[in-house]
Amino acid sequence: MPELLTADRIDEIGALGLKSPDPAAFVAELVSAVDEGRVADPDDTGYALLVAAEILRQAGDLADALALATRAIAEQPDDNAYARAVRGGLLLRLGRSDEGMAELTALRPLLETDPAATYLVDELAESGHADTALEWLTAALDAILERTRTQQHASEDAQDEAAAMIYGLAQLRHDLREEQGLPHDEYDNLADRLSAASTHALDALDDGPATLLFWPQAEFNALLVRWPALVDSYPPTWDEHRAHLERALVDASGLGGGVGLGIVTGSVEGLSAFAGADAIDEETLDEYADSLDDAGITTWPPGRNDACWCGSGTKYKKCCLPRLRA
Ligand SMILES: [Zn+2]
Ligand SMILES: [Zn+2]
Structure with missing residues (x-):
């Protein structure tokens, strides 16, 4: 049975492809999954193509990147603003200024x-x-x-x-x-x-409810294995977990929007030690998050060109900032 690509897996392939000196295999993996209908959530089809386009763009293959971005637009006719922006940017880079500017101006x-x-x-x-x-x-x-x-x-x-x-x-x-x-x-x-x-x-943030608790990918997966009841408190995938946090931080960042512009990072080992034999519920999670303040709060937002707060290793502006599938 061939592998179904989840959003997390698409991100993983994307990160590997961006780092690889020979990214063609990663592009092919994404494109063939789309061709063969192996994207787990059909709503991620356009995203898979855009991740492949980004790998090609970074490798300097603008023409092929453009073809994939154009295809991503067609794949998701109802929700393709980001794909159209990527296409517009590629057209500008290819010197097709009028077309590129028209796409972005729209x-x-x-x-x-x-x-x-x-x-x-x-x-x-x-x-x-x-x-x-x-x-x-x-x-x-x-x-x-x-x-x-x-x-x-x-x-x-x-x-x-x-x-x-x-x-x-x-x-x-x-x-x-x-x-x-x-x-x-x-x-x-x-x-x-x-x-x-x-x-x-x-x-001023001390023990308000706005301390946001973030689980790195491996910890997130281990968390739900260790305490299966927490599936009710968290979205099903790590990708949605970090998207939720980014969304909450954006909401909290309004003028006079109060506190919450920081993240504390949880670990299964730490939570286990904190809670002892107690059952873990949302209140425990809040208390655990508060207890982490002393260990350090990651300030949000990071600089646009800095590493993303989620630990992906990708620039913030290419990672959680765009919230592609939010
Ligand atoms: Zn200034
Ligand atoms: Zn991120």
């Missing part, structure tokens, strides 16, 4: 509504269009701030969402401007203020 409104849509900015910046990226970020911030000013009666959820987006976009814009050697402007000052506020919130 997605531009997402910057005002979808917190994950910052991949558009990455595609622009990495293909030599940082000026356009900055223009789009400024306009998106203008629009969201204007919206929050005029919509007095927005729900609390909508306000939190807008605040989180302002935080994320201002931070991204700040870092990109810094890379370009540009001086601080008003939005950069806003970004610095928000960032200082988050750090302060993290310092």
Whole structure:
């Protein structure tokens, strides 16, 4: 029976392929799984192709990467914004500027509504269009701030969402401007203020419920083997576990959004020692998470080009930040 590819396995092959000096076999493994209908969750088909495209892109094979990105778009007609952005970026890199810019411009409104849509900015910046990226970020911030000013009666959820987006976009814009050697402007000052506020919130974090407990992949798997009852407290896969954490952190990062911008890392051995003979329930998990504060909180978010907080070894902006399947 040939192997069915889960999302975790796709990520694993992707990480190996990106590191390998000879990535063709990893690309072939992903593409043949798609060809033969061996992707465990059909919703991950486009993702498998995009991971293969990313391996090819990094290896410099832009034309073949483009073909896979184009195929990923066709595979998932209802949910293909990210695939279209990747295609747009590849077209720009291939010198097909008009087509590439048209593809990305069609997605531009997402910057005002979808917190994950910052991949558009990455595609622009990495293909030599940082000026356009900055223009789009400024306009998106203008629009969201204007919206929050005029919509007095927005729900609390909508306000939190807008605040989180302002935080994320201002931070991204700040870092990109810094890379370009540009001086601080008003939005950069806003970004610095928000960032200082988050750090302060993290310092103030003692035993609030917002301490987020993260299980590295091997620990996550061992956790559910050791305490099967915890399947009710966690999603079925590690991939969903880290996606949930990223989502919770984004939600918590809003203006005045309070605490929670940090992660503590659990281990089965540690939890076992902490709980002794007691049964493990969600309350125990919370207490265990609190007890880990002294050992160190990983600050979130990491820099976009820094290693991802989940321990994958991939850059944050290529890993949990895009939350591809969120
Ligand atoms: Zn600054
Ligand atoms: Zn990650």
